[in-house]
Amino acid sequence: MSRLGPRDLVGLGLVGIRTRKMRAALSSLGIAIGIATMLVVTGIPASSQADLLRTLSALGTNTLQATPVPDRNPPVLLPEDAPAMVARIGPVLTASAVANTHSVIRRNDRTDPADGLGLSVLASKANLLTTLNGRVRVGRFLDATSESLPMVVLGSVAATRLGLTGLPFSGTGPQVLIADQWCTVIGILDSVPLSPDIDRAALIGWDAARTLTHFDGHPTVIYLQAEEDQIEAVSAVLPATIDPQKPSNVQVTRPSDALAAKRATESSFSALFLGLAAIALLVGGIGVANTMVISVLERRSEIGLRRALGAHRGQIRAQFITESVVLSALGGVAGTLLGIAATTGYAWYQSWPLVIPAGAALAGLAGALATGVVAGAYPAMRAARLMPTEALS
Structure with missing residues (x-):
């Protein structure tokens, strides 16, 4: 089989998503909830922090x-x-x-x-x-x-x-x-x-x-x-x-004294953001990994046929990692939009200044892609190890 270009690789990665739309949607939903949770647990405290810091500043921190x-x-x-x-x-x-x-x-x-x-x-x-x-x-x-x-x-x-x-x-x-x-x-x-x-x-x-x-x-x-x-x-x-x-x-x-309180508040909120973001991404990654393992088990015949037609192990690994990354990216985009909307609504309800940490949004998208790679690594290696005769039997 000839070398796969980026377009061919993406096309193969989308096969499983197109043929199993509901499962793909549910898998992306797991990532979306994780990323949305990350943005909410960073955006809402950041908005609350901005309101608190504004109050402390009014007390004469400068x-x-x-x-x-x-x-x-x-x-x-x-x-x-x-x-x-x-x-x-x-x-x-x-x-x-x-x-x-x-x-x-x-x-x-x-x-x-x-x-x-x-x-x-x-x-x-x-x-x-x-x-x-x-x-x-x-x-x-x-x-x-x-x-x-x-x-x-x-x-x-x-x-x-x-x-x-x-x-x-x-x-x-x-x-x-x-x-x-x-x-x-x-x-x-x-x-x-x-x-x-x-x-x-x-x-x-x-x-x-x-x-x-x-x-x-x-x-x-x-x-x-x-x-x-x-x-x-x-x-x-x-x-x-x-x-x-x-x-x-x-x-x-x-x-x-409000200045010391303000600086302590900034430090404590930063530590909280990092911990909650890590937990949210971990939960989403476990969901994608679980979906990809099931996908490999259900598509043994497809994997065996591709191996019989000349696809080598690297191409099989790339196909499933691409699918995992695409699932995570779709969930990341959806989760980012959902998290921004939820944070905006809550900040408006509380009359807080809206703060969406740009770093958190970008980190969420990057984390979603990284999660896709990590979550898809084991299922992709498992798929690549299948021999054609074993997969087609």
């Missing part, structure tokens, strides 16, 4: 806070240009600051001037909310226009203590007294988990604070967001950047 070292005499003052210097650090994405004006906020002029309701009045940079992942509940935050005007934004607790739960849809907002100056409330914030002190504060613009209060321009807290994988490096250089003359006067918070 956020640092710098303050003067407390209890120094005289008190430590951070340089006025410190926020701008911090923003120039390469991995820093955004930097902002607040400063205590040591002023009192009152609802009206009939309130005792000494009663500040436990609230602080802070000078704020216009990008503070972005840096702290904060949100405005009603109204708007300070911007380049309003930061020099007598306008104020209230934290969630501050608004409640001042008896303000909302703002009018149109017209001028309510007014409060800050350092005996009337200021218009333009916004109320939701709670800010990264800095609870903001919840109990009234925020006025940096320039407005200089005009309305005795604010000297020195920040008391500097916030920053940096590239997450560089957060430790930024923390190390931050004191010297803020105060080059006396870096020991600067106290920097450690990276959030």
Whole structure:
């Protein structure tokens, strides 16, 4: 018999599939279920992981806070240009600051001037909310226009203590007294988990604070967001950047404990993916191997006839391995589509971001082909060992 070309080999490999369609479909179904299971057990945890990591990121995994070292005499003052210097650090994405004006906020002029309701009045940079992942509940935050005007934004607790739960849809907002100056409330914030002190504060613009209060321009807290994988490096250089003359006067918070949790989560999920994928492929491969062994037993006459017509053992092995690979490939494609559909539906139901690991999909298809080769190896060798007289008897 002449040498078989690739097209002839594929044609022979498809003979068993075409003549036993139901068995071929059931065999491919085993692989399809295995690959679909692999994608589901990687895609759903990956989508859940993405949602978890998004939640952890909102807790400040890439956020640092710098303050003067407390209890120094005289008190430590951070340089006025410190926020701008911090923003120039390469991995820093955004930097902002607040400063205590040591002023009192009152609802009206009939309130005792000494009663500040436990609230602080802070000078704020216009990008503070972005840096702290904060949100405005009603109204708007300070911007380049309003930061020099007598306008104020209230934290969630501050608004409640001042008896303000909302703002009018149109017209001028309510007014409060800050350092005996009337200021218009333009916004109320939701709670800010990264800095609870903001919840109990009234925020006025940096320039407005200089005009309305005795604010000297020195920040008391500097916030920053940096590239997450560089957060430790930024923390190390931050004191010297803020105060080059006396870096020991600067106290920097450690990276959030949520960052360690986030990294541990990434590691544990990766190990889980590998274990579940291996089990899924093993189950599918056993199903294909079982089908191919039965196929060899049922096709003894066909094998004997081909051997009698001149087919050598290598061609017989190639025929059955090709059939096994085609069965596995069909199951792999079907399983990939099924797994993607199932993962998409579940992620949508849970309101998670959809994550289909491309590596898992490609590995699933490659694994299906490899499984076909391995699963078909023994049946192919068994078929090749059959002698023509034994197979035709």
